[in-house]
Amino acid sequence: MKFVSYRSQTTIHLGILVENQILSLNRLYDLYKEQLPQDWSLPTDMKELIEQSEATLPYLESLLNCYEDSDQPSISLSEVEVLAPISNPEKIICVGLNYLDHCRETNMDPPSSPVIFSKYANTLIGNQASIELPINSNQVDFEAELAVVIGKEAKCISEEEAEDYIFGYTIMNDVSARDLQFADGQWSRGKSADTFAPIGPAIVTKEEVGNPHQLEITLRLNDELMQHSNTENLIFKIPYIVSFLSQSMTLKPGDIIATGTPPGVGMGRDPQVWLKEGDQLSITIERIGTLLNDVRTSNSTKTMHK
Template sequence: MRLVSYSSGSDIHLGALIGEKQILNLSSLQDFYKDRIQHTFRLPNDMKQFIEQNERALPYVEALLNCYDENDFPAGNISDVEVLAPIINPEKIICVGLNYLDHCKETNMEPPATPVIFSKYANAIIGDQAAIELPVNSSQVDFEAELAIVIGKEAKCVTAAEAEDCIFGYTIMNDVSARDHQFTDGQWTRGKSADTFAPIGPSIVTKNEVGDPHKLDISLRLNGEIMQQSNTENLIFKIPYIVSFLSQTMTLKPGDLIATGTPPGVGMGRNPQVWLKEGDHLSITIENIGTLSNVVKKYKTYANSKNNSLQTSS
């Protein structure tokens, strides 16, 4: 199942993708088949709430989709709606750094003995086709294609064997990074958490449809040129271990996102280095999940605004 959040007019809806170009409004589908499927459960329009209730929601949607007949209930065209980030309000966005061996080599860093963990914040989230904004104070903005885990069940001190049961599905994240901030600050928070620096989507694909998450081709194109190309079988730390490792310290909640690291080919590792500029087009494709596409633009400041530069006072 491929689930999306989208807007049509002023309302936000939860939808299921049918093929590549069609979308079903799940609330409308529920209303249409209410006499055929007797159920007191009401589907939410918020993805996080859906994931929190997934033990009831997923079987119900599967039943609705099994009833679905395009002759009775025509699907909408995805080009007629605005696809949003599938989840905009996770409690946590957790990222794993240096999780592909060749990426460690290109950044001149030793492979870690344990996962390198950092965070992003919800202000960084944007969806498919939205614009990545270049901060006014950074000239070294980079791209990172990543497979992201979507947690579906509260996880605290779980084993690697138990981790699979805590996963709802997977999506794509671009771990956009301001390298000049990342490496001059001494820690990575500011360089990783600028507005628009966490494009995700376009959908969340349930784990049963993804299959083995360690056998997925992953690639990133910049203006049509392949920059990153690998397979998730090359992850240093595998997904069950990552979930278990994190759960020993923090309680993972439904809707939490965990980006699993990026393969080699990032801009900072190239000679000459490649930094994002206005007008660039990025697309990340992960097998069995889809393609996340974004454009790049400069942050537009307001003329004569006192906010155009840092203000200091004693």
């Protein structure tokens, strides 16, 4: 299943994405709740859905099957605002330099262990929302990435156990202000400006994705292909990353782990390519979907230059 968060008028809802149509969980529940246990209630947000997923997913699959056998109406994506599928993760963890060709284009040696940094919740935006160029950078770059969404609490787990702790996968654009990233000597500020983590449009359950190491990944900038690779080229595979992180920190349901970007980023090109107002970005990952975002100058920047 593909789960989305969306805003209709002033209310935020959860839905299931089926062929570019949203099935409202509230609507499904109202229609078919008599077929569910009386003591079961619908999750109120994505984190709660993930936390309760072992018990909840079978019920949601039943609701979806009921819907598919009926002629009830769905919601077009164009009718609502699709939000970041999860807005309140405890942690957003990123892995740097995890494709060999990306290491080469940035003139960095392949790491002997995962390079880890963090983003914060202020960076999260959804599908078709705008990436804002910050006032203090003129070297903003793009990075298409497969992101893992943790499904249950994980501490000191093995690689063999890791898949049991994964809920699903989504797309992230690890937007980066390169001038800030390298000026500071560490990456937090350059990676954590407002809007610097577009994700979505959906979280896709691991069962639907299948093997996460056989997914084509592409990024287009204004319809020009910039990044094209396959997750089979990850240096550190997903079970290793999840296990590696769990040795140091307790992973919680809803935590997001971005697994690194393939070659083709703007910094590695000659001449270099930096995002500018009006740019259109499209990231597609096989079996997950397409994440669309445009780029605009922040209101603060416009005010400073008046």
